[in-house]
Every structure is written in C-alpha cells, then in structure tokens.
Amino acid sequence: MIYNEFKKMVTISKEEISEQILENHRDSIKVKKEKKVIENLIKIIDATLDICSKKSFQAMSIRDLSAASGLSRGALYSYFTSKEELLILILSQGRQIANQVLTEQIAKGSDPAEKLRLAIKSHIYLSEAMQTWFYFTYIEARNLPREEQKRAIASELYTEKLFIDIIEDGITAGIFREGNVILAASVIKAMLQDWYMKRWKYKSRKVSVDEYADYVIHVAESIL
Amino acid sequence: MIYNEFKKMVTISKEEISEQILENHRDSIKVKKEKKVIENLIKIIDATLDICSKKSFQAMSIRDLSAASGLSRGALYSYFTSKEELLILILSQGRQIANQVLTEQIAKGSDPAEKLRLAIKSHIYLSEAMQTWFYFTYIEARNLPREEQKRAIASELYTEKLFIDIIEDGITAGIFREGNVILAASVIKAMLQDWYMKRWKYKSRKVSVDEYADYVIHVAESIL
C-alpha cells in the first residue's frame, strides 16, 4: 500500500460523503442548487480547518471565516444556522470518512498479524491525509455540546476496539503473547495520535510517514 | 518511590516556586502584602485550572473566574494586568516545578536502566499530581503568543532530550539495543502524555497510576 493511492481513496470518499452530509443537514442549508452547496461547503470546511490549525474554533470569528472562505458573513449563514452547527457538520463528516476507510482497510488483512499492520498503517496514512481534521477533532472534542461529545468518545473507543479485537484474535490464534490487551491497544493508539498531534516535531526531524508507521509496527510487534 | 511521597514533594515545590513567580511578576501585581498575594494567587490559579479542565482558557471569562475564585473582577486585575498575563503566569510556574522535580528524580538513578525507569515513573507521577496543569498546557500551547509558544516547545523538547540522553547512554554502555533513539524517545513521550490527556478513559477502565507506569516501562524495555 502506497500513501498516494491511499490519499486518492480518501478524496473520493470525501465527495461521496459530502452528499450524505448534505442530506442530513438539508433543513439548515438554505441554498437550493446542490452543486453550489457542495462547492461552497468544501470551501467553508477547508477554510475552517485551516484557521483552526492556528487557533481554536472558538477563537475563530465568523469574520475570520468570511475573509478566508471568500463568502460574506451573511452568505455563510445560508449554509449553517449557527457556528456550533458548522462544528458538528465538520466533525460528523470527518468521522464518517475515517471510520469507513479504516474498516475497509482492515478487512483486507487475512490474519491478525497482517490486520494489525494494516490497521496501524492505514490509521497513520489516514491521519496524514486528513491531518487538519484529526488535529481539529482531538483539540475541539471537549468544547462540544454533550450529545456531540458522546459521539466523539464513542468514535475514539470504536477505533480502540478495532485494535483490541485484532490483538485478542492474535492471542487466541497463538500469534501474539498473552498480556494486558487493553493497555496494549491504548499505547498503540497513543502512538498513532502522536503522529498528527506533533507533526511539527516529526517534520523538523525529517521523519517520514512510512518511517513512523514502520516504527510503530515494530513497537507493537515487540510487545505482542 | 510511592506516589504519596511524590505528591508531597510537588506541593512543597509549589510554595517555593510561588515566591519566585511573585518576584518575576512584581511589576504587574499591585497588591503589596506578600502573604495576601500568595494566598490569592493560589486561589486564582486553582480556579483557572479547574475551569479550564472543562472549557478552554479563551472560553473562560473573567466573570467565570471571578465567580469561581471568589474575587471580584476588579480585584482580579490587581494580580495580573491582562488575561494573557495570567496565562503566562500559570504556564511558567508549572513549567518550573515540573522541570525541577523531574531533573531531581532522574539524578537519583545510578545507571541508564534505572534512570529510564525513574524518568518514566516520575513523569507519570508528576502528571498525576499536576494533572490539570499538564492537560492545560498541552491544550493551550498553540493559543499562546509567539514568545511563550517557543518556551512551551523548548520545554517539550527538553523533556524529550532527557529521554534521548538516557537511551544513548544505555546504548553506549551496552545495556540497550541499537536503534532509532529519537523515535524511541518520541513514542515513550507519547505514552506518557496519554496518561494525563486520556485520564477519563483510564479511570473508567480502572487502570491505576502504578499499573500504567509499569506498563510503559515494560514497553520501553521491550524496544530497548
């Protein structure tokens, strides 16, 4: 699996899922021409993620977003009813893409050892392709309304569960050593998160995506 | 080393360092009675960290802080000249305590293997004793003014350097295997951070500080 292939796949999913999102938010979006909506939604989401890689969502004003997206403040409110709804829109879209791609990839593996490698590699590739979104989600998680916060936590635990299941299967199959499965999955997840949260560090140290992924796989295999 | 001893030590450092901080910010603090200042500064800092475990520093209003600390808005401005200065005050105080305690602890180890264990254990204990502060620093790092952001990064890299040095010494001494030292230190750091960033998760899964610390040591020793 090569990173470029992976990135293409993510881009395709993005388009598909944009339409689903549009359906779910039909009430709030006042603009009727579908093409226009998707075009502008992408502008808006990209601009938001871009701004929020530098400051928090809270600190981003609608004025900021207007300037960065090229739409007027008034026009922006044709695409969402409140700033908070924009936040929810972004989160749910990203979550859907991420879960879909990740699950697809893992299914390609035939045994636990291969599934583990695939899960690690595709998670890191995914967070590379959608870095701003992953960063955004991690940082903004606690600023969400209750309901949305629960979804974020559920999503976090779901990803971790993918790893727990793989590890348990591996132990049953006699491929992995016995040990604390939950802690093993937790530390693997911690390593995965470090890639998108500390990208500035790895960039300055010239660590590539592949190098990092291989190292995490190496660590995981050492403890399992 | 027991966690309770450790916690006591941190509390003592807190008092000592409060005085240093007071010196550094003498100009901004209008209140003259030293005792009063320390008393209220602690109230203010604790209240801030408490509020900011639920929302961002930005989202915390001076009105919120006034309510939580028991001081009026006007009185608060006798202890700092701007909200941003309060932020800097908290960060620099915490950083000093953390660096001091950590360095002290590591120095107690006699060989690289022991130093590594001590470094891991004391970092996790430290982040347990000062959890709100560690969380706060991680989350707020990017919302800082340039100068302060540089200090945060320097501090992050300093901690990592502690690990890099220990690992390198260990390799030279033939205790640890050859390998990518920077990546090894990075993933250890990632695991340490997970403890204070995902405390809700470990709490709900009933993972204790000691159990987690032992596991991280286990992982580190597996790869080294």
Place this chain on the structure above:
DNA sequence: GTCTATACATAGATAGAC
C-alpha cells in the same frame, strides 16, 4: 445566492467609591 448594514450579546479592562 450573495452582499451590506446593523441589532444585540458578551467579554476584557478601568475608574473611583468604600
């Protein structure tokens, strides 16, 4: 569909009384 103008709310900071 998008813009400009503006209403309305909230937050940071200060002045001056106590």
Place this chain on the structure above:
DNA sequence: GTCTATCTATGTATAGAC
C-alpha cells in the same frame, strides 16, 4: 485591598437590498 459601575471592543446572527 476589594467592590460596583461602566466603557469599549469584538463577535454572533439577522434583515433587507441587490
């Protein structure tokens, strides 16, 4: 030292013109 009252800036959201 601390409080109350208040100024000013900034930000969200809407109305109505184009």
